[in-house]
Amino acid sequence: MPRFSLKRAIALWLVLSVALVALLIRESPTLAYTPFASIEIQPSAGRPIHLPNRIFDCTQGAAQWHCSAALAEQPLDLTWSYSPAFPTELGDCGATYAGRTVSCREAGMDFVRGLQYRYALQGDLELGAAQLNGLRWHYWGINLLMSLRDPGLIGLGLGLSLAGGVLVALGAWRSPGRWAKGIASFACGMGMALLVANYFGRVLLETVHGVGISDDQWQWLTHGLAIAAGIGTWISTAALLYFPFGPVMRLIVSLLAGVSLFSLLAQSPGAYLLSFMGIPVGSGPFGSHLPIFLASGAAWLAAFWLYRKRPINTRRFLSFTGGMGVFAIGSLLALMGLLWLGYVD
Incomplete structure (x- = not known):
């Protein structure tokens, strides 16, 4: 794909995404003051x-x-x-x-x-x-959205997220520069933030009450730890991409990046995409664990490429992690937005 065509494709994707978000907000059931759905x-x-x-x-x-x-x-x-x-x-x-x-x-x-x-x-x-x-x-907007129903709206969000991930992966492969490094390292930071928030969010409130911490204080502490861990992983991954590290530090940062990507993919609605593609998820001896297996394989690949840090491996890491990250973050935001705006439940 010529460079100018890729830029046009990214611009078209941005226009379509913004137009869809604007339509969803305009027709949202939750933003109107009504007693009915x-x-x-x-x-x-x-x-x-x-x-x-x-x-x-x-x-x-x-x-x-x-x-x-x-x-x-x-x-x-x-x-x-x-x-x-x-x-x-x-x-x-x-x-x-x-x-x-x-x-x-x-x-x-x-x-x-x-x-x-x-x-x-x-x-x-x-x-x-x-x-x-x-x-x-x-009233074509609301009638179009309602004709899609829950599966169609979720599929539309996943499709746009997947298209965005593919475009970012192609762009990072062609130009593995600052933007590619920024997107890949940010994706790792988001994955670590989700991992920390999910882990500490499962702690029973009765446990923290025993040490004198209130519910609100624990929520603030959990959010603060998640943000700090995410920023730390973001910065350390970016630093490894820009500067030479020793083998031990390179191994630690690479493993952190791999764990972060695993967390991001495992918590994204990617299993829906497999279902839309006709791949059975949740049936058979391995069906329910298929998304976890795929996320694990992706995480190991990303960690290996980042650790090796040769030009071709860095390019692979940036393209793979950036594309996967945009898909996972986009699909999470799409599902959360549809829930918040009242289109799916």
């Missing part, structure tokens, strides 16, 4: 039409929620009663459109701000086929 119209013919939560203006009364929006220049009003003792448990849904009563029923539950119900408006709302299609196209 989602609202959809179920016409007499055709697919459901999903309405974005952001179009609803909701107010909470003493014992009732009221939400309104404008559809095809007509008002849609929704109401729910609730008990003040159980404010999250809504009663039956009441709906009117253009002053006419509309059937509104529960259509399932999602975990958005805790467990919340999805609601469906039954019928065409006395709108024509062209008007219904116009609503679907007007």
Whole structure:
């Protein structure tokens, strides 16, 4: 791939990633002040039409929620009663459109701000086929995202992360300079930070209470240790890439980098990618351990190449670790973002 083509591919990947993130944030169920997970119209013919939560203006009364929006220049009003003792448990849904009563029923539950119900408006709302299609196209973003469902959204995030990792690996192989060294060493630092946070996060709180440490103090201490360990691994890996080390220190830093890459890959949602590729994960005598085996092999390769520190081995380390790191970090961020924005649960 010519150098200019690689740069264009990276630029295109960045544009697509930013556009997807912007769309997800714009249509997010969690960022709108609504008592429901989602609202959809179920016409007499055709697919459901999903309405974005952001179009609803909701107010909470003493014992009732009221939400309104404008559809095809007509008002849609929704109401729910609730008990003040159980404010999250809504009663039956009441709906009117253009002053006419509309059937509104529960259509399932999602975990958005805790467990919340999805609601469906039954019928065409006395709108024509062209008007219904116009609503679907007007709110194309939420309808596109909802058509993908959980597996499709996760697969899209993993696919973009994988594409980013491949582009970084190709770029690092072509130009094993400062950017390549920075990305690879940062990936090692992230892996070590996750390892420390995961290890100390499993310590029983009753244990730390016995030495006079509160829950909040332990959380701050765990985060501080994770950040310090991550920065230390980041700096030491970068230093080994730039400066000559003795064999003992080179071995220690290389092993730390390998352990960090293992942690990063083992904790990433990479097993989903194997499932999307049709590779059985979780079945058979070795299926459930396949991601761990692959992460272990990748870690040993990275540690070996970093320790040998010949020009070709350094290039291999930068390309391999940078690409794997971007894929793992990207897939983690994608899954966390989808969870936080309320698209998957």
